[in-house]
Amino acid sequence: MKDPFEQVHQYIETLLEGRRPRHFTVDDESDLDALQVAARLTAEREPAGEAPSPEFLARLQSRLVAPGAGDQSHNASRRNFLAAALGGVAAGLGAGFGLARSLPGKDLAPDAAAAAVAGASQAEVASTPVPLIRNNGRWFPVATLSELTERGAVRFTAGALEGHLVRNRDEVVALSAICSHLPCTLVWQPPKENFLCPCHDVSFSKDGEAQGVQRPLPPLTKMEVKVENGEVFVWSIYLHGAKPSGEKLSDPYRTS
Amino acid sequence: MFALFGGAPAPRPPEPDVLARTYQEHIDPVYRYIYRRVANREEAEDLTSQVFLKAVRHLDGSRDTLSVRSWLFQLAKTTLADHWRQYYKAPKVSLQLMTRDWVAVTQDDRESGAAETLRQVLQQLPQHYQRVLSLRFLEGLSIKEAAAEMGITEGNVKVLQLRALRSAALKGRHLL
Numbered sequence: 001m002k003d004p005f006e007q008v009h010q011y012i013e014t015l016l017e018g019r020r021p022r023h024f025t026v027d028d029e030s031d032l033d034a035l036q037v038a039a040r041l042t043a044e045r046e047p048a049g050e051a052p053s054p055e056f057l058a059r060l061q062s063r064l065v066a067p068g069a070g071d072q073s074h075n076a077s078r079r080n081f082l083a084a085a086l087g088g089v090a091a092g093l094g095a096g097f098g099l100a101r102s103l104p105g106k107d108l109a110p111d112a113a114a115a116a117v118a119g120a121s122q123a124e125v126a127s128t129p130v131p132l133i134r135n136n137g138r139w140f141p142v143a144t145l146s147e148l149t150e151r152g153a154v155r156f157t158a159g160a161l162e163g164h165l166v167r168n169r170d171e172v173v174a175l176s177a178i179c180s181h182l183p184c185t186l187v188w189q190p191p192k193e194n195f196l197c198p199c200h201d202v203s204f205s206k207d208g209e210a211q212g213v214q215r216p217l218p219p220l221t222k223m224e225v226k227v228e229n230g231e232v233f234v235w236s237i238y239l240h241g242a243k244p245s246g247e248k249l250s251d252p253y254r255t256s
Numbered sequence: 257m258f259a260l261f262g263g264a265p266a267p268r269p270p271e272p273d274v275l276a277r278t279y280q281e282h283i284d285p286v287y288r289y290i291y292r293r294v295a296n297r298e299e300a301e302d303l304t305s306q307v308f309l310k311a312v313r314h315l316d317g318s319r320d321t322l323s324v325r326s327w328l329f330q331l332a333k334t335t336l337a338d339h340w341r342q343y344y345k346a347p348k349v350s351l352q353l354m355t356r357d358w359v360a361v362t363q364d365d366r367e368s369g370a371a372e373t374l375r376q377v378l379q380q381l382p383q384h385y386q387r388v389l390s391l392r393f394l395e396g397l398s399i400k401e402a403a404a405e406m407g408i409t410e411g412n413v414k415v416l417q418l419r420a421l422r423s424a425a426l427k428g429r430h431l432l
Contacts, residue, residue, distance in 0.1 A: 013399075060301075
């Protein structure tokens with residue numbers, strides 16, 4: 001362990017070389033002050049260095065407008081009316097934007113889940129996913145709530161996204177209709193209430209979890225969904241020429 | 257810190273276009289404010305990100321630019337204070353340390369006042385302190401080069417440098 005004097009010196013050296021100093025602790029407040037003065041003086045040396053890089057600006061902006069940025073404990077009316085929706089929506093916040101982490105929340109009460117998401121969001125400042133479509137996206141109406149029966153599914157195309165809507169307990173969930181293994185389009189199986197991959201002997205539950213697999217498969221990506229006035233919307237990006245559609249897939253199952 | 261925004265009710269999350277506008281308005285001055293106090297890009301980006309991630313849900317467009325700017329700088333100050341606090345091991349942290357900003361800034365976004373104060377403080381230092389700081393920080397000489405320039409040992413330069421910095425800090429604090 002270096003002696004404090006050497007560490008202070010090393011801090012200054014590192015700054016003057018334009019690099020990020022390594023963390024250490026000082027015993028003396030006056031050393032802390034000295035470090036701060038050193039930083040001020042170093043910054044003065046090269047005024048050009050104080051301009052933020054365009055890449056950083058773009059990156060941070062993307063992070064900020066992503067759902068899940070900052071604290072999630074905001075007002076309930078923005079969430080869909082289903083009380084435990086945070087499970088579906090919050091899980092979608094990460095999974096829907098390509099982040100392979102599991103969020104708690106489905107089985108927690110909404111406030112606890114919100115805190116968990118907020119905690120996860122804050123903790124993952126350094127590794128927040130790049131959102132796909134937040135800036136140019138919009139809400140696509142996909143189906144009415146009444147079309148989505150308790151035991152059925154609705155197959156939809158919303159802009160560039162292909163998905164299935166299902167009801168899980170109190171939640172409306174929008175799952176990718178594409179298998180997480182190879183990009184095969186999944187098939188809803190009404191009697192089993194799961195999704196079958198035609199390419200392999202793999203199925204996915206209504207939660208998006210892979211079933212009957214020998215190797216672990218990623219869960220189905222969830223999309224951001226909201227329910228307003230009995231209508232279900234999915235956040236997506238408008239594909240030129242494509243219109244949203246919803247095809248009801250409940251008993252009996254119909255292929256188009 | 258959130259006094260400007262009052263208590264309940266919880267703020268609505270900002271619409272993307274409002275957020276984008278607010279971001280454009282304030283990101284540059286806040287980043288520069290932070291950069292000047294840490295003097296490296298990585299920490300500046302890190303800390304600036306922290307500030308805006310903390311702030312984002314409050315940037316709902318309901319406050320005027322001046323209030324938001326002022327609040328963001330306050331947030332930046334406390335974020336910096338937390339950053340510095342990690343460098344200082346103490347069982348308790350004094351209130352002063354919590355809001356420590358070596359040179360008080362009266363006009364945060366222009367900061368011409370701060371640069372001027374910095375200069376004034378340095379000019380008040382004894383000659384040899386000014387010299388070593390000038391050689392090391394203004395001219396960017398290495399320890400070895402500064403030692404040669406001043407006709408002293410490298411060890412002496414290190415000691416002198418530290419004393420000069422401490423002295424400058426003391427003088428600056430009186431201007432708070």
